[in-house]
Amino acid sequence: MRSVSRRRRGFTLIELLVVIAIIGVLIGLLLPAVQQAREAARRSQCANNLKQVGLALHNFSDVHGHLPSSIRPPGFAIRHAWVTNALPYLEGGILFDAYNYERSWDHDENRTTVGKNLNVLLCPSTPTTGNRYDGSPYFNPWIQFVAPTDYAAVTSVDQRLETLGLVDKAGEGVLPQGSKTKWRDIIDGLTNTIVIAESAGRPLLYREGKPLGFPNVRVNGGGWARAASDLSLDGIGPGGVAPGPAPFNIVNGEDGGVGVPFPHPYYGTLGTGEIYAFHPGVAQFLFADGSVHAINQSISIRTLAKLVTRKEGETVSDSSY
Numbered sequence: 001m002r003s004v005s006r007r008r009r010g011f012t013l014i015e016l017l018v019v020i021a022i023i024g025v026l027i028g029l030l031l032p033a034v035q036q037a038r039e040a041a042r043r044s045q046c047a048n049n050l051k052q053v054g055l056a057l058h059n060f061s062d063v064h065g066h067l068p069s070s071i072r073p074p075g076f077a078i079r080h081a082w083v084t085n086a087l088p089y090l091e092g093g094i095l096f097d098a099y100n101y102e103r104s105w106d107h108d109e110n111r112t113t114v115g116k117n118l119n120v121l122l123c124p125s126t127p128t129t130g131n132r133y134d135g136s137p138y139f140n141p142w143i144q145f146v147a148p149t150d151y152a153a154v155t156s157v158d159q160r161l162e163t164l165g166l167v168d169k170a171g172e173g174v175l176p177q178g179s180k181t182k183w184r185d186i187i188d189g190l191t192n193t194i195v196i197a198e199s200a201g202r203p204l205l206y207r208e209g210k211p212l213g214f215p216n217v218r219v220n221g222g223g224w225a226r227a228a229s230d231l232s233l234d235g236i237g238p239g240g241v242a243p244g245p246a247p248f249n250i251v252n253g254e255d256g257g258v259g260v261p262f263p264h265p266y267y268g269t270l271g272t273g274e275i276y277a278f279h280p281g282v283a284q285f286l287f288a289d290g291s292v293h294a295i296n297q298s299i300s301i302r303t304l305a306k307l308v309t310r311k312e313g314e315t316v317s318d319s320s321y
Helices: 013-064 082-089 093-098 108-114 159-163 301-308
Strands: 151-157 194-198 231-233 282-287 292-296
Touching: 013 082, 013 151, 013 194, 013 282, 013 292, 082 093, 093 108, 151 159, 151 301, 231 301
Parallel strands: 151 231
Antiparallel strands: 151 194, 194 282, 282 292
16 A cells, blocks of 8 residues: 655745734834833822822821921021931831931931832833932042932922013912921812922933933932932923923923023023923822822923912812813
8 A cells, every 4th residue: 555645735935924024014003002001000109109199298287387498597506308208108117217316318327228219109101221329519530329209399480481581470389398298288288289290310311212321411409318309390391491381391490400501591500400390291199198190291380380380269160280
């Protein structure tokens, strides 16, 4: 009996190329969806971080009768950030106990403590590349030893914006430095007033998603223990420099690095940070009532200023942002 052999037919080159092309198209369709899902998860975690910060502020107020603020007297007096005072309410009790409040944040005795990361202050959408440790401009070159924060107290609305006619009123926010604000001092209402905003990526200077020349180019501020990490609403103008009509997400601060005089020509020894997030099209804000809102970067700076000031008698409906 003769055996019959059957040849197995394989893929032709054309068929193989077609299959590879189909797989490539499917991956191309799937990848954006995966990236969007990942960003949605990161943004949700960021919002949860801010809610935890809001809870800490309310718990601090319940105990002390007022909100924490950064202590930043003139000269070389002892300075602390509002975060340092709130550490026990941010699951940082061990750091609170280790911190020496009779020394400034940048003293040798505090450097190990302030070098510890607080995950609740880090937005997961912020790029993890690069050394983000902050330092003090009083040391030349800057010695990087302070762990970063992606969130900042919004202390005020810059007077330059009112002078330029870009906002109705400049004025104080909820956490001006050296203050002991009480909830009842927020005349415009807790649901209508911003306390904390994203200012992500500092002290690296980012402009529209791209880092610029760190460490020579850098934002002054960004460490959680630094009072200089607080910011005012300044608005961004041409070239990524304040003041201007863009409310946020253009640049995360003004250059305060090598080649820029210190004290800064305008900000002095204050920080140069701006509101900035790595969430596409939005930044997230903690309001005084503990709620968190993702606000579109298309909001007018006039409207955003009304949400920052706490006692100017201005109200804004939810539909405006």
